[in-house]
Amino acid sequence: MTQDVSNGSRDRATILAVDDEPDILIALEDLFEDGYRILTATRPAEALEILRAEPDIAVVLSDQRMPEMTGDAMLAQARAFHDAQAILLTGYADITAVIAALNRGGIIGYVTKPWDADLLRGTVRNAYERHRLGRDLATERALLRGLLDHAGEAIAFKDGEGRFVRLNARKAALLGSDVAACLGRRESEFPAARADSVAADKAAIRTGAVSESLVSDGPIGAERWSHVVRVPIRGPSGAVAHLATIERDVTEQKSLEARLRQSDKMQALGTLAGGIAHDFNNLLTAILGSLELAVPRVAGQPRLERLIENARGAAERGASLTKRLLSFSRTHDLHARATDVNALIEGMRDLFGRSLGGLVSVRTDLAPNLPAALVDPDQLELAVLNLCINARDAMPEGGQITVATAETRIADDPDLAPGTYLRVSVTDTGSGIPPEILKRVCEPFFTTKAVGQGTGLGLAMVFGLAQQSKGRFHIDSEVGRGTRVELALPCAEGAAETADAAEAEVPVAARPARVLVVDDDPEVRHVTASFLADFGYSETEAESGAAALALLEGERFDLVVADLAMPGMSGVDLAASVRAMRPDLPVLILTGHADAIEIPEDLPVLAKPFQSAELARQVSALLEA
Template sequence: MVRGTILAVDDEPDILVALEDLFEDEYRVITTSRPAEALALIAAEPDIDVILSDQRMPGLTGDALLARAREISDAQTILLTGYADISAVVSALNRGGITGYITKPWDPTLLRNAVRSAYERHRLARDLATERALLRGLLDHAGDAIAFKDRQGRFLRLNARMAERLGAPSVEACLGRTEAAILGPAAEMAEAADQAAIESGAPTETTVAGGTEAAQTWTVTRVPIRDAAGTVVHLAVIARDITEQRLLEVRLRQADKMQALGTLAGGVAHDFNNLLTAILGSLELALPKVAGDARLSRLMTNATQAAQRGAALTKRLLTFSHRRDLQARTVDLNAVIRGMDDLLGRSLGGFVQVERALSGDLWPAKVDPDQLELAILNLCINGRDAMPEGGVVALSTRNETVRGSTDPNLQDPNLKPGDYAVIAIRDTGTGIPPEILGRVFEPFFTTKGVGQGTGLGLAMVFGLVQQSGGTIRIDSEVGRGTTVLLYLPRSGEAVETAPSPASAPAPAPRRAHILVVDDDPQVRHVTASFLNGFGYDEAEVPSGEAALERLAAERFDLVVADLAMPGMSGLDLAEAVRERWPALPFLLVTGHAEAARIPADFAVLEKPFPSADLAARVAALLAPQM
């Protein structure tokens, strides 16, 4: 237990010894015979609880000493005096604020009781001061709105945040008043909740809308406070503004939903790619065989074009699911938009006017320009569809810097501080109703009629900007149009020129022996047929395990293997081949959503592929051996 501290001041050493002997069992006792030294001790010892001082001392009387001690210490003070010193007692009461006085010679029991009472008063005063300071600090610095009320609902204490929430001009304007007196009928629900909490005697929490702004949302916690007898006598009310938290929760749920849908989209895209590889490959192999039949050739060409549109749709799925590698490079966004003049003119028709307001000093950004063109085209087409009677689609660009935590832009968890090039696509169409606005990025969600939209346009745009390190925003009002903002991080690199398409090299002159590994028999057959048509000798196996057995028994010049296979994956097979036959070239063919995990030093061909792409990759891998 912490021992209290007593300072005893008397010019007679025998008195000091007697006082020390009387109190040393209960207290820490400091003694001095000089008043000046006593003042120095008081200044140096902030934990002194009680000061005992004789009245008649040379240099400074006790009443004068205790008056000066009161200026630097909150210790309780007791004057020791003779019967003849009653005037000194009155002076000490008036000047020094003493707790009491004890006459000499003292009664030990009376003196002990007086000191004990003074010590307890000092400790209680200090505890009360500490609690007041803590309460004041809590009220002044808490971000929550806090108030204490009596049973009748009158405010006893509250902070400025609560006064602001109530719309009151100051804290003082609320003291002694009820919420009904401040807010009128609007306070009925709050007062009913207060009364329910008092009657239940248990803390309650409710969520309410309103405050100084109608859009605000608050959680209000009410805590009944009991007296020593257990009766509820006061009520603490703590209101927390959770508006921003609710907005972030909505965005987080949306992000989780998009992640789940993206995983689903990636898996669907993988299956599509296998089907499209077999379809496109079979059509390409069959077309030369019906060259003399114009009608059949036209039908097969139509089928090829439809399958190619399916391949483009699959690429959108992969972009949305964040699993397809973007061919990103640093580009001039204005140049990308200007290069779309003809495309937008053909796609939007004559009833839509296209306007541009492009910033002359726009920062470059690192993005896949082909995918960006597709994203802008999708957004412009959406704008056109929202203006059945015609209207304006306006494309503009600007620079924007998102700064520290006070920037309102940072309410968007996908937007980090930094520099952004912003592309805005605005239409003057019908706008998007609020109940639909939260779903527009979901894949396959569309408000268009059957056959008029895939529901992947905005989902693809969402995937593109997120993979590029940016974000997308939509501002829309029914009847006034929609603005879509694409935020792309500023790139510090120089703008790159578009790479020129490489022509496919001719197949190798010799008949190389190639092993084709794929668990899908149709895809395996198409791949092998392509290779055979190039003049290579090919062999087929359905699994990685079968491929290792065949490689151990037979010499091959190249392995072409699918990435996603049950059991041993194509990547597992490639690593095993690299370990056992390090000089043997290996080509991974993939339509899988997680192709991004393939190490950069492995050769990869994405499904679906035309025969020319396969020929080019095979010839390039075999070339070093010739």
Template sequence: MEAVDRYDASLRGEGRFRLLVDAITDYAIYMLSPEGYVTSWNSGAQRFKGYRASEILGQHFSRFYLDADREAGLPARALKIAATEGRFEGEGWRQRKDGTRFWAHVIIDPIRDASGELIGFAKITRDLTERKAAENALKRSEEQFRLLVQGVSDYAIYMLDPEGNVASWNSGAERIKGYASEEIIGRHFSTFYTDEERLGGLPQRALATASRDGRFEREGWRVRKDGSRFWAHIVIDVIKDDFGEIIGFAKITRDITEKMETQRALERTREELFQAQKMEAIGQLTGGIAHDFNNLLMAVLGSLEILKKRMPQDLALSPLVDNAILGAQRGAALTQRMLAFSRRQELQVERIDVSELLRGMMDMVSRSLGPIASLETEFPENLPTIATDPNQLETAVLNLVVNARDAMPGGGLIRIKATEEVVSGGDAMPAGHYVRLAVTDHGEGMDEETLKQAVTPFFTTKGVGKGTGLGLSMVQGLAGQSGGRLILKSRLGEGTTAELWFPLTGAENTVEEPEQSVPEAASSRPLRILAVDDDGLVLMNTVLMLEDLGHTVIEAMAGAQALDILRNENVDLVISDHAMPRMTGSQLALAIRSEWPEMPIILATGFAEIPEGSGIIDIPRLGKPFSQAQLAEAISRVAQ
């Protein structure tokens, strides 16, 4: 009776197990005979393989395989592996009753009786088509992303492990940094930093910042494989897993050297434009002040000269007048420097042999240096000629030598050297042939800030009363008016070199001086002279000097008034200021030429503002402030 009960219980247990297996719909669970024929079939197998039990029982399980897999013997190998190794597991394409395919995960276990005899196989199949499709989509996405990253050549995009070692490398990184992937993967990213930044711990701080804040961004110098540097924009982003643990860093580097250089060039251009505008404004102001100051000095010098001639010889008074004249002359020299800076000075341009001019002034230069400084010169014999004002050039050289002497309070060597130079073009000088005149000292030198301001008007490093701050401005003005340039080179504690560059004279740029007939002796014939000037003080002074010379003077304070006088008076000579409102001296001269072609004219001007192409280049000019002797000489040149 007990045996019967156990048998019934066993049957009930097998029934429950069969019901359990048949209820599973997500897995195909079925039995195979030792030869591979289907001996049982659950609802899950029917659901995703499409066969009813009546259709598949007794059929060989290889019918679920693709034709290629059957031909390759895959079903038989699967059973053999399960029988010999105790289990077979794999994934692959299978096909349903309707011929459609699905991606299956398969497990085959052997079934043995109590004696170990193989009596069949248990086979479990799961449909993983959706997961396979998702995996394929992810794989395609990852491949597309990999190709995208790899194809970017303007950015270095690569991964770092948590310690900062390179884990991936794209083509942009290879192009920018010069390393092939096999050369750099596994190496620490600090390889790309400069020695100074590595020693300063910047790579470690960058990763620490990215770990803490999620991102690190900066610009700086980086180093390529060949040792060259480039200016880089860097972004480092931290990468974390689902649990918030850091698994690495994404690093993007862009070479912005060209952009930086362009930005710097733009900033330099802006600075140069600002400096040019500032210097132009200062030049305009300086030129205007110098012009008005010239007129004042004109009145002072002229009046002092007349006073000295007419006052009684008094040993107590004469030195006072002489001192006043000397002070006015020094003021005139100062205005010449101001006008030279503003490029409004009238240059008496001549062809100059620089070597000959320099040799001729070395005695004067040596006397200016004093006992503590020594002089060394180097002037080639056959330097080409230049076109400039020789007197102004001598003054400029003397100014540079005195500056060099003052820069060496303890004494030292000053070197003056003239050379012929050929420039192919660049920032310093336009292309062309030049004579370079350099004055070098080994004195205190200048820092960058002082060097930038050295030619600024009224800027000086000398003590109070020891410099006007216009010396270098005057030199710069002379060089500029002559078509050249002043270049200063200096470093603090290493001395200074001041270079004057003058273009060589040639047929196309030689300045021809108008030929003027010079009488053998100054004319002493009294003349009727029309004096024109809008400044009453200057006009009065000019009249006094002319009358003192024995001439009859008619006054006019405007061009139109002068023309009316000429139409009603007999006049032998016209002396006119140039800078006058409404009608300038050059415009008055043209009007006089049109009505009285033979009328002698002298233009008195303190600076070279007469425009080119005005048609009056042959009219003699008298520089302001002028003395009575200079006035008399000018009259003698034009009055026949």
């Protein structure tokens, strides 16, 4: 029979009383009902059923001599599935059974019948406290086990001598072992252990203070970064008895932080490159324009003509370098067109010499009669240059770089449409790339070079060009033998586009026209105005947008030629004001950096530096429109 004498309350400890004499059970209920929830059973089998149904029973009070089964035998069975503390009640001097039960761990004590009420209460109270502490300890162990087994961090507990007393599988894996093999051993005993961990552990134990550190291991470029927290744990005496270490892998976080810093630097560098390119283009416009204007004045003087031609050639190489600088600073989409890749690479010979230094030689192996590739030529040129610079850096003591082209057929790549592709490859005889680094070389901002010596954008940019061009990027490398990088580019349907050659005869003015030239740079403004005067147009100069608007209010012009980037009022702002005053008056924008200011699509643009023929064609087309 089961009786709940606590009026259904479940917030008090539960006691199970087992005795085949009902009077004894009633006496026990009377003794404990004020402080405990009481359950009773008259048979051992019934008691076992109650224990299976009531996992929260804290104490079992059991008679020893009962029909069917003795108390110690029943308690021994209960111990197999229940954690209740057991107290044996006996009215006989059956000391042998008591000793046997104590030896089996089945009971924590016994009380003889008739009992002393205070002694029995004290025994039950102590048993309950023992049960509660056992439950609390089991909960803490379960929580710790769950933390160790499922935490993303590598967690370990060590004694004062640095020996493992607890650790999780993640920590053991970092040491190249398993949990069981690590227990009782020091971290320094494992080959995979970091050399600085022992010293850091000793320092934390010595100072007794929580410490944090950021450590790395692994080869340069493929490091694994960890944030390690060491927590000294003091024992009863107040001295540090144990040390907890928590290691969290922050490699991805460090990588993201590095990418963010590098991105900020690259953004600033791109802005700087654009600004420098703008200033250089203004200078080159004045230089090239002045030289072009000077050529007719030295006709018949070969020495002067040669000097002017040399100066013009140098200025045009400067213009080409500035164009590359602008290409680096841009972030807009690619402009793919039919490109003669062989001609592009041949045109880079001077650039190779200036950019790569004298320790490496560049050999070209260009297959003849290749089809045109559908690619952005500026970005392809920058990609080839990046690959050559990487190859040079892999050969600090010198070597040979081979730039090759060939036609190839691709039919087995699921990411590419089957067909004919143009292959561009750059091969070096350098140190090669280790496998653990090779798999990361195309990540943006990933670099193995020292701080300040690499951006981590070279191969990422080449990979991006291949993807955006609907081509393929492939890299093969072997340590000690060198690296080969290949780009497979789709072929264009038509022939390669060529830049319009400057016409031998500059178009002259088809009709008289007045042109207003607006530029804050007096040299550029003078060259532009001189070109227009040579064409046969009437030109007027203005040094700013405000000055130009003042002239437009009092005079009539047929065309406005304005610089884009001017202080106070940009060329775009000026064009908007001109259209408001004279909707029929065309405006031509001249710019050394088209990305500096957003230009409306319907506004014609001529990039600096320009030749007189280019300016003549643009002006003539606008006047005839």
